[in-house]
Amino acid sequence: MRAVVCQELGGLDGLTLGELPRPKAGAGEVLIEVTAAGLNFADLLMIKDEYQEKPDLPFAPGLEIAGRIVRLGDGVSGFSEGQRVMATVSHGGFAEYAVARGDEVVALPDGVDDVTAAGFAIAYGTAYGALQWATRLGSGETLVVHGAAGGVGLATVECGRALGANVIGTARGAARLEVVRAHGADHVIDTSSEDVREKIKELTSGRGADVVFDPIGGDLFEASLRSIAWGGRLLVIGFAGGRVQQIPANILLVKNVSAIGFYWGSYRKHDPARVRAGFSTLLEWASEGRIKPHVSMTFELSRYREALEALEARKSTGKIVLTID
Numbered sequence: 001m002r003a004v005v006c007q008e009l010g011g012l013d014g015l016t017l018g019e020l021p022r023p024k025a026g027a028g029e030v031l032i033e034v035t036a037a038g039l040n041f042a043d044l045l046m047i048k049d050e051y052q053e054k055p056d057l058p059f060a061p062g063l064e065i066a067g068r069i070v071r072l073g074d075g076v077s078g079f080s081e082g083q084r085v086m087a088t089v090s091h092g093g094f095a096e097y098a099v100a101r102g103d104e105v106v107a108l109p110d111g112v113d114d115v116t117a118a119g120f121a122i123a124y125g126t127a128y129g130a131l132q133w134a135t136r137l138g139s140g141e142t143l144v145v146h147g148a149a150g151g152v153g154l155a156t157v158e159c160g161r162a163l164g165a166n167v168i169g170t171a172r173g174a175a176r177l178e179v180v181r182a183h184g185a186d187h188v189i190d191t192s193s194e195d196v197r198e199k200i201k202e203l204t205s206g207r208g209a210d211v212v213f214d215p216i217g218g219d220l221f222e223a224s225l226r227s228i229a230w231g232g233r234l235l236v237i238g239f240a241g242g243r244v245q246q247i248p249a250n251i252l253l254v255k256n257v258s259a260i261g262f263y264w265g266s267y268r269k270h271d272p273a274r275v276r277a278g279f280s281t282l283l284e285w286a287s288e289g290r291i292k293p294h295v296s297m298t299f300e301l302s303r304y305r306e307a308l309e310a311l312e313a314r315k316s317t318g319k320i321v322l323t324i325d
Contacts, residue, residue, distance in 0.1 A: 002324075003060040003095035004304045009049040012309065017302055020060060023092070023099040025073035030105050032085065036118035036298075037093040038064040039311050039320040040151070041215075041240055042265075046091065052265070055091045062093020062322075063265075065100070066108065066117035076102035084108040086117040088125075088268060094304060096324055103272040106279045109287055116293045119151060119319030124282045124291065125275060126237065126264040127156035130213060131163060133274070134262045135233040139164030141210035142229070144200060145185070146220050147240060149176035151319040154183050156213050158291040159282075165211075168203055170196060170220070179317045183294065196220060200227040208232060218243035225251055236261045294318030300325070 001022045008014040025031035043061045045051040066086045069079055079085065085107055087100035108117050131137040143160040147153040148169030160167040161184035169185035171177050177188040189199045200209055200223075208229035214221050218241035224234060225247070236259060239245075247259050267275050285291045297320045299307040307320050 001096040002301065003092075004062070004301065005058050006047050006061060007058050009047060009057070011048055012305055012312075014047060015061075015305065015308075017304065020058065020095060022097050025071045025076075025099055027074040028076060028102050029073040029099050030069055030076055030079065030085075030087070030102050031071040031073075032065060032067045032087060032098055032100060032105075033070050034065045034067040034093065034096060034098050034324050035114045036066045036324065037062045037322045038119035038122065038151075039307055039322065040064070040122055041238065041311065042122075044308065044312055052263075053090055060092045060095045060098075062089070062091065062095070062098070064088050064118060064121040065093040065098055066114040067098075067324075069105075070097065073102070079105065079107065084114070086121055088121050088265075094301065094322060101272075103276065104268060106276065106283070109283060111287050112283065115295055115298060115321050115323065118321045119295050120282075120286075120293055121279070122264065123151040123155040123319060124159065124293070125278060126152050126262070127159040127213075128278050128282055129264050129267060129275075130235050130237065130262045131156065131159055131165075131211070132278070134235060134260050135211045137163050137165055137211050140166070142166045142168065142204055142207075144168045144170065144209040144212045144224060146170045146191075146212070146214045146216045146224070148180045148185060148188070149317045150215070150314070151316075152215055152237070153213075154180070154294055154318050155291070157183050157185050160184075160213075162285055162290045168200065168209065176317055179294070183292070191220065195223075197223040197227045200224070204229070211235065213237060216241040217245050221245045221247075225257070228255065228257055231256045233257070234259045295321050297321070298323055
Protein backbone atom coordinates (compact mmCIF):
# COMPACT_ATOMS: atom_id res chain seq x y z
CA MET A 1 0.00 0.00 0.00
CA ARG A 2 1.09 3.61 -0.55
CA ALA A 3 2.31 5.39 2.56
CA VAL A 4 4.47 8.21 3.82
CA VAL A 5 7.40 6.18 5.11
CA CYS A 6 9.85 7.31 7.78
CA GLN A 7 13.06 5.50 6.84
CA GLU A 8 15.33 7.32 9.27
CA LEU A 9 14.83 9.72 12.15
CA GLY A 10 15.88 13.34 12.16
CA GLY A 11 13.26 15.31 10.24
CA LEU A 12 11.46 15.67 6.93
CA ASP A 13 14.42 14.41 4.89
CA GLY A 14 13.92 10.98 6.44
CA LEU A 15 10.48 10.67 4.80
CA THR A 16 9.60 9.24 1.40
CA LEU A 17 6.39 8.36 -0.43
CA GLY A 18 6.74 4.60 -0.71
CA GLU A 19 5.19 1.25 0.08
CA LEU A 20 4.50 -0.55 3.35
CA PRO A 21 2.78 -3.90 3.90
CA ARG A 22 -0.96 -3.58 4.26
CA PRO A 23 -1.76 -4.12 7.95
CA LYS A 24 -4.14 -6.77 9.24
CA ALA A 25 -6.76 -6.40 11.94
CA GLY A 26 -5.97 -8.61 14.92
CA ALA A 27 -8.22 -9.43 17.85
CA GLY A 28 -9.90 -6.29 19.15
CA GLU A 29 -8.76 -4.24 16.12
CA VAL A 30 -10.37 -2.63 13.07
CA LEU A 31 -8.83 -2.28 9.60
CA ILE A 32 -9.76 1.06 8.04
CA GLU A 33 -9.38 2.26 4.45
CA VAL A 34 -8.10 5.76 5.07
CA THR A 35 -9.64 8.64 3.14
CA ALA A 36 -8.15 11.52 5.16
CA ALA A 37 -5.54 11.97 7.89
CA GLY A 38 -4.98 14.93 10.17
CA LEU A 39 -1.57 16.48 10.81
CA ASN A 40 -0.34 17.25 14.31
CA PHE A 41 2.74 18.84 15.81
CA ALA A 42 3.41 15.45 17.39
CA ASP A 43 4.04 14.02 13.90
CA LEU A 44 7.01 16.35 13.52
CA LEU A 45 8.31 15.36 16.94
CA MET A 46 7.92 11.64 16.17
CA ILE A 47 9.99 11.76 12.97
CA LYS A 48 12.68 13.68 14.89
CA ASP A 49 12.70 11.05 17.66
CA GLU A 50 11.50 13.68 20.16
CA TYR A 51 8.06 12.21 20.94
CA GLN A 52 6.94 10.03 23.85
CA GLU A 53 6.11 7.09 21.57
CA LYS A 54 8.88 5.71 19.37
CA PRO A 55 7.79 3.26 16.64
CA ASP A 56 10.28 0.90 15.06
CA LEU A 57 11.63 1.91 11.65
CA PRO A 58 10.28 2.00 9.01
CA PHE A 59 6.89 3.40 9.92
CA ALA A 60 4.23 5.79 8.64
CA PRO A 61 3.50 8.84 10.81
CA GLY A 62 -0.07 10.00 11.37
CA LEU A 63 -2.12 9.88 14.56
CA GLU A 64 -5.71 10.51 13.46
CA ILE A 65 -7.69 9.25 10.51
CA ALA A 66 -11.10 9.04 8.91
CA GLY A 67 -12.30 6.45 6.44
CA ARG A 68 -14.34 3.29 6.05
CA ILE A 69 -14.14 -0.01 7.85
CA VAL A 70 -12.71 -2.84 5.75
CA ARG A 71 -12.53 -5.61 8.34
CA LEU A 72 -13.40 -6.18 11.98
CA GLY A 73 -11.06 -8.22 14.12
CA ASP A 74 -12.29 -10.87 16.53
CA GLY A 75 -14.10 -9.46 19.51
CA VAL A 76 -15.06 -6.12 17.93
CA SER A 77 -18.76 -5.34 17.95
CA GLY A 78 -20.97 -2.34 17.33
CA PHE A 79 -19.54 -1.60 13.86
CA SER A 80 -20.04 -2.93 10.35
CA GLU A 81 -17.90 -3.19 7.23
CA GLY A 82 -18.22 -0.13 5.02
CA GLN A 83 -19.18 2.12 7.92
CA ARG A 84 -17.72 5.64 8.03
CA VAL A 85 -15.57 6.19 11.11
CA MET A 86 -12.81 8.29 12.62
CA ALA A 87 -10.06 6.85 14.78
CA THR A 88 -6.86 7.62 16.64
CA VAL A 89 -3.78 5.46 16.11
CA SER A 90 -0.32 5.36 17.67
CA HIS A 91 1.15 5.90 14.17
CA GLY A 92 0.43 4.75 10.61
CA GLY A 93 -2.24 7.24 9.60
CA PHE A 94 -0.46 8.61 6.52
CA ALA A 95 -1.23 5.53 4.45
CA GLU A 96 -3.98 3.91 2.40
CA TYR A 97 -4.88 1.54 5.24
CA ALA A 98 -4.44 1.68 8.98
CA VAL A 99 -5.34 -0.47 11.97
CA ALA A 100 -6.96 1.01 15.07
CA ARG A 101 -8.03 -0.51 18.36
CA GLY A 102 -11.76 -1.08 18.42
CA ASP A 103 -12.19 1.13 21.46
CA GLU A 104 -10.54 4.02 19.58
CA VAL A 105 -12.92 3.94 16.63
CA VAL A 106 -15.92 6.28 16.57
CA ALA A 107 -18.82 6.12 14.10
CA LEU A 108 -19.37 9.33 12.15
CA PRO A 109 -22.74 11.03 11.86
CA ASP A 110 -23.89 12.02 8.37
CA GLY A 111 -23.28 15.72 9.05
CA VAL A 112 -19.51 15.30 9.59
CA ASP A 113 -17.46 14.75 6.41
CA ASP A 114 -14.24 12.72 6.28
CA VAL A 115 -11.86 15.69 5.97
CA THR A 116 -13.39 17.41 8.99
CA ALA A 117 -13.37 14.16 10.97
CA ALA A 118 -9.70 13.53 10.19
CA GLY A 119 -8.73 16.69 12.04
CA PHE A 120 -11.24 16.34 14.84
CA ALA A 121 -10.10 13.73 17.34
CA ILE A 122 -6.86 15.04 18.80
CA ALA A 123 -7.62 18.76 18.75
CA TYR A 124 -11.11 18.52 20.21
CA GLY A 125 -10.25 15.57 22.44
CA THR A 126 -7.39 17.58 23.95
CA ALA A 127 -9.48 20.72 24.32
CA TYR A 128 -12.45 18.98 25.91
CA GLY A 129 -10.39 16.80 28.21
CA ALA A 130 -8.18 19.64 29.40
CA LEU A 131 -11.11 21.91 30.20
CA GLN A 132 -13.52 19.32 31.59
CA TRP A 133 -11.32 16.68 33.24
CA ALA A 134 -8.19 18.59 34.25
CA THR A 135 -9.50 22.03 35.26
CA ARG A 136 -13.28 21.64 35.49
CA LEU A 137 -13.72 24.99 33.79
CA GLY A 138 -16.83 26.69 35.10
CA SER A 139 -19.39 28.86 33.37
CA GLY A 140 -18.47 32.51 33.75
CA GLU A 141 -14.78 31.85 34.37
CA THR A 142 -12.11 33.50 32.21
CA LEU A 143 -10.12 31.19 29.94
CA VAL A 144 -6.94 32.29 28.13
CA VAL A 145 -6.00 30.17 25.10
CA HIS A 146 -2.48 30.57 23.73
CA GLY A 147 -1.77 29.57 20.13
CA ALA A 148 -5.49 30.10 19.60
CA ALA A 149 -5.36 30.11 15.78
CA GLY A 150 -3.93 26.59 15.57
CA GLY A 151 -5.88 23.37 15.43
CA VAL A 152 -5.98 22.62 19.14
CA GLY A 153 -6.19 26.33 19.98
CA LEU A 154 -9.33 26.95 17.92
CA ALA A 155 -10.88 23.78 19.33
CA THR A 156 -10.21 25.05 22.85
CA VAL A 157 -11.72 28.45 22.08
CA GLU A 158 -14.88 26.72 20.85
CA CYS A 159 -15.07 24.26 23.74
CA GLY A 160 -14.50 27.08 26.22
CA ARG A 161 -17.42 28.99 24.74
CA ALA A 162 -19.60 25.87 24.75
CA LEU A 163 -18.85 25.48 28.47
CA GLY A 164 -19.85 29.09 29.15
CA ALA A 165 -16.45 30.67 29.75
CA ASN A 166 -15.27 34.14 28.78
CA VAL A 167 -12.51 33.38 26.26
CA ILE A 168 -9.36 35.37 25.51
CA GLY A 169 -7.36 34.05 22.55
CA THR A 170 -3.75 34.90 21.73
CA ALA A 171 -2.07 34.59 18.33
CA ARG A 172 0.33 36.45 16.05
CA GLY A 173 -1.03 38.96 13.53
CA ALA A 174 -4.38 40.44 12.60
CA ALA A 175 -5.36 37.72 10.10
CA ARG A 176 -4.94 34.91 12.61
CA LEU A 177 -6.71 36.87 15.32
CA GLU A 178 -9.67 37.40 13.02
CA VAL A 179 -10.04 33.63 12.70
CA VAL A 180 -9.90 33.33 16.50
CA ARG A 181 -12.68 35.91 16.86
CA ALA A 182 -14.77 34.13 14.24
CA HIS A 183 -14.63 30.95 16.31
CA GLY A 184 -15.96 32.58 19.44
CA ALA A 185 -13.23 34.40 21.36
CA ASP A 186 -14.59 37.33 23.37
CA HIS A 187 -11.22 39.11 23.24
CA VAL A 188 -7.93 38.60 21.40
CA ILE A 189 -4.30 39.52 22.09
CA ASP A 190 -1.64 39.94 19.40
CA THR A 191 1.49 38.32 20.83
CA SER A 192 3.64 39.98 18.18
CA SER A 193 2.83 43.52 19.31
CA GLU A 194 1.09 43.51 22.70
CA ASP A 195 2.25 42.87 26.27
CA VAL A 196 0.40 39.66 27.06
CA ARG A 197 0.74 39.97 30.83
CA GLU A 198 -0.62 43.51 30.96
CA LYS A 199 -3.34 42.85 28.39
CA ILE A 200 -4.72 39.89 30.35
CA LYS A 201 -4.86 42.05 33.47
CA GLU A 202 -6.56 44.85 31.54
CA LEU A 203 -9.18 42.54 30.04
CA THR A 204 -9.96 41.01 33.44
CA SER A 205 -10.04 44.32 35.38
CA GLY A 206 -6.86 43.33 37.19
CA ARG A 207 -8.14 39.98 38.45
CA GLY A 208 -6.36 37.70 36.00
CA ALA A 209 -7.37 34.52 34.20
CA ASP A 210 -8.97 31.55 35.95
CA VAL A 211 -7.63 29.00 33.46
CA VAL A 212 -4.75 29.26 30.97
CA PHE A 213 -4.43 26.70 28.15
CA ASP A 214 -0.80 26.77 26.97
CA PRO A 215 0.57 24.61 24.14
CA ILE A 216 3.41 27.10 23.50
CA GLY A 217 5.40 27.43 26.73
CA GLY A 218 8.43 29.65 27.21
CA ASP A 219 7.78 33.37 27.56
CA LEU A 220 4.02 33.02 27.14
CA PHE A 221 3.84 30.68 30.11
CA GLU A 222 5.78 33.12 32.26
CA ALA A 223 3.46 35.98 31.24
CA SER A 224 0.48 33.80 32.12
CA LEU A 225 1.88 32.83 35.50
CA ARG A 226 2.23 36.50 36.41
CA SER A 227 -1.26 37.41 35.23
CA ILE A 228 -3.29 34.51 36.58
CA ALA A 229 -6.02 34.89 39.17
CA TRP A 230 -5.72 33.66 42.76
CA GLY A 231 -6.60 29.96 42.67
CA GLY A 232 -6.09 29.80 38.91
CA ARG A 233 -5.12 26.73 36.88
CA LEU A 234 -2.30 26.65 34.33
CA LEU A 235 -2.53 23.87 31.76
CA VAL A 236 0.81 22.68 30.38
CA ILE A 237 -0.15 21.22 26.99
CA GLY A 238 3.10 21.39 25.04
CA PHE A 239 6.17 23.39 24.12
CA ALA A 240 5.64 24.48 20.51
CA GLY A 241 7.67 27.62 21.25
CA GLY A 242 10.74 25.44 21.60
CA ARG A 243 11.64 26.17 25.23
CA VAL A 244 10.50 24.11 28.20
CA GLN A 245 9.85 26.59 30.97
CA GLN A 246 10.91 26.06 34.58
CA ILE A 247 8.04 26.81 36.95
CA PRO A 248 8.87 28.95 40.03
CA ALA A 249 7.13 27.13 42.86
CA ASN A 250 7.03 30.23 45.05
CA ILE A 251 4.49 31.88 42.73
CA LEU A 252 2.31 28.76 42.76
CA LEU A 253 2.43 28.87 46.55
CA VAL A 254 1.65 32.56 47.08
CA LYS A 255 -1.30 32.63 44.64
CA ASN A 256 -2.61 29.08 45.33
CA VAL A 257 -2.11 28.35 41.62
CA SER A 258 -2.18 24.84 40.15
CA ALA A 259 0.12 23.92 37.25
CA ILE A 260 -1.42 20.89 35.54
CA GLY A 261 0.26 18.77 32.89
CA PHE A 262 -2.20 17.36 30.37
CA TYR A 263 -1.39 14.75 27.72
CA TRP A 264 -4.64 13.60 26.13
CA GLY A 265 -2.98 10.68 24.38
CA SER A 266 -2.35 8.90 27.68
CA TYR A 267 -6.11 8.67 28.27
CA ARG A 268 -6.35 6.44 25.19
CA LYS A 269 -4.42 3.84 27.17
CA HIS A 270 -5.56 4.49 30.73
CA ASP A 271 -9.21 5.51 30.31
CA PRO A 272 -10.56 4.84 26.79
CA ALA A 273 -14.15 4.83 28.05
CA ARG A 274 -13.78 8.45 29.13
CA VAL A 275 -12.36 9.34 25.71
CA ARG A 276 -15.33 7.75 23.93
CA ALA A 277 -17.78 9.56 26.21
CA GLY A 278 -16.02 12.82 25.41
CA PHE A 279 -16.36 12.21 21.68
CA SER A 280 -20.05 11.50 22.12
CA THR A 281 -20.50 14.96 23.63
CA LEU A 282 -18.25 16.64 21.06
CA LEU A 283 -20.01 15.11 18.06
CA GLU A 284 -23.33 16.16 19.55
CA TRP A 285 -21.99 19.72 19.86
CA ALA A 286 -20.80 19.56 16.25
CA SER A 287 -24.22 18.41 15.01
CA GLU A 288 -25.82 21.26 16.97
CA GLY A 289 -23.40 23.81 15.50
CA ARG A 290 -21.91 24.69 18.89
CA ILE A 291 -18.46 23.80 17.55
CA LYS A 292 -17.39 24.20 13.92
CA PRO A 293 -14.09 22.46 13.12
CA HIS A 294 -11.88 24.52 10.82
CA VAL A 295 -9.63 22.89 8.19
CA SER A 296 -7.66 25.59 6.42
CA MET A 297 -5.45 23.42 4.18
CA THR A 298 -5.77 20.04 2.46
CA PHE A 299 -3.07 18.24 0.51
CA GLU A 300 -3.04 14.98 -1.42
CA LEU A 301 -0.87 12.25 0.10
CA SER A 302 1.86 12.80 -2.49
CA ARG A 303 2.23 16.40 -1.23
CA TYR A 304 2.89 15.30 2.35
CA ARG A 305 6.11 17.33 2.56
CA GLU A 306 4.37 20.60 1.67
CA ALA A 307 1.75 19.82 4.29
CA LEU A 308 4.29 19.12 7.03
CA GLU A 309 6.34 22.18 6.08
CA ALA A 310 3.21 24.34 6.35
CA LEU A 311 2.55 22.85 9.79
CA GLU A 312 6.14 23.40 10.90
CA ALA A 313 6.14 27.02 9.66
CA ARG A 314 2.74 27.68 11.29
CA LYS A 315 1.29 28.85 7.98
CA SER A 316 -2.15 27.42 8.69
CA THR A 317 -5.04 28.21 10.96
CA GLY A 318 -7.06 25.35 12.36
CA LYS A 319 -6.06 21.97 10.93
CA ILE A 320 -4.12 20.63 7.96
CA VAL A 321 -5.38 17.36 6.45
CA LEU A 322 -3.96 14.89 3.96
CA THR A 323 -6.47 13.32 1.55
CA ILE A 324 -5.92 9.79 0.26
CA ASP A 325 -7.54 8.51 -2.93
